[in-house]
Amino acid sequence: xxxxxxxxxxxxxxRLVGMGLVWAAIAIWRPGILGGLWHSPRAITAIVVGFAxxxxxxxxxxxxxxxxxxxxVFYSLLxxxxxxxxxxxxxxxxVNEKESDTFRDxxxxxxxxxxxxxxxxxxxELGQAELSGIDHRASGTVRVVxxxxxxxxxxxxxxxxxxxxxxxxxxxxGEDRDSPDDGSNMGRxxxxxxxxxxxxxxxxxxxxxxxxxxxxxxxxxPVANATIS
Numbered sequence: 001x002x003x004x005x006x007x008x009x010x011x012x013x014x015r016l017v018g019m020g021l022v023w024a025a026i027a028i029w030r031p032g033i034l035g036g037l038w039h040s041p042r043a044i045t046a047i048v049v050g051f052a053x054x055x056x057x058x059x060x061x062x063x064x065x066x067x068x069x070x071x072x073v074f075y076s077l078l079x080x081x082x083x084x085x086x087x088x089x090x091x092x093x094x095v096n097e098k099e100s101d102t103f104r105d106x107x108x109x110x111x112x113x114x115x116x117x118x119x120x121x122x123x124x125e126l127g128q129a130e131l132s133g134i135d136h137r138a139s140g141t142v143r144v145v146x147x148x149x150x151x152x153x154x155x156x157x158x159x160x161x162x163x164x165x166x167x168x169x170x171x172x173x174g175e176d177r178d179s180p181d182d183g184s185n186m187g188r189x190x191x192x193x194x195x196x197x198x199x200x201x202x203x204x205x206x207x208x209x210x211x212x213x214x215x216x217x218x219x220x221x222p223v224a225n226a227t228i229s
Contacts, residue, residue, distance in 0.1 A: 095191035138224035166218035177211035
C-alpha cells in the first residue's frame, strides 16, 4: 500500500511539473494568454473547477479498480481542455473592408469656438487615435465618425491584435476605459487583422472623450483600447 502511495505521489509530481512546463511554453510563445488569465477571476475559477472535476473523475475510476482508464480519461480531457482554451490565441484571421461613404465623406469636427445651430449635412470625424494593447499585443489606427443621423461608427485601419477567444468591440464614454460599462456593444470582432468598420447602437450618444475598447468576453478582460479626445 505504501509503495502504491509513493508511486502515485511521484506520478502526480511528474504531472504537475509537466503541466507547469506546458504553461511556461505558452507564456513564452503567447504571453497575452497568461496575462488575460491572471486578471480574470472567471477564467481562474473555471480552471480550478475543471481541474478538480478531472481529479474527481480519475479518483472514482481508481476506486472502481480502473486506474489505467482513469489515467487515460484524465489526460484526454486535460489535453482537450488546454487545446480548446488556447487554440484561438494561435489563429490569425484578416478581413479588409473598403472605406464606406460614412468615413470617406467625413468632415473635420468644428472647433469649439465655431457656433452653428444648423444640423450637419455630412458625417463628422470626431477624431482618431492609435490602438494600445492591455496585457496583449495590439496596434493600428482607430477613427470615430458621427453620421448625420447622430449614429457613431468606428473604423480600424491596419489593425493587428493578438488573437484570442470571444473578442468584442465596444464604444465607451470616457478616457482610457478598460471595461465596457455604459458603452455600446458593436459586435464580435470580424478578424484580428485588417481594415474593418463597426457601428454603435443607433440610440448611443456620448461626448468626447470616447474609448474604443476590444473586450474578451470569455475571460472578462480588456484586450486593447484607444481614446478619442
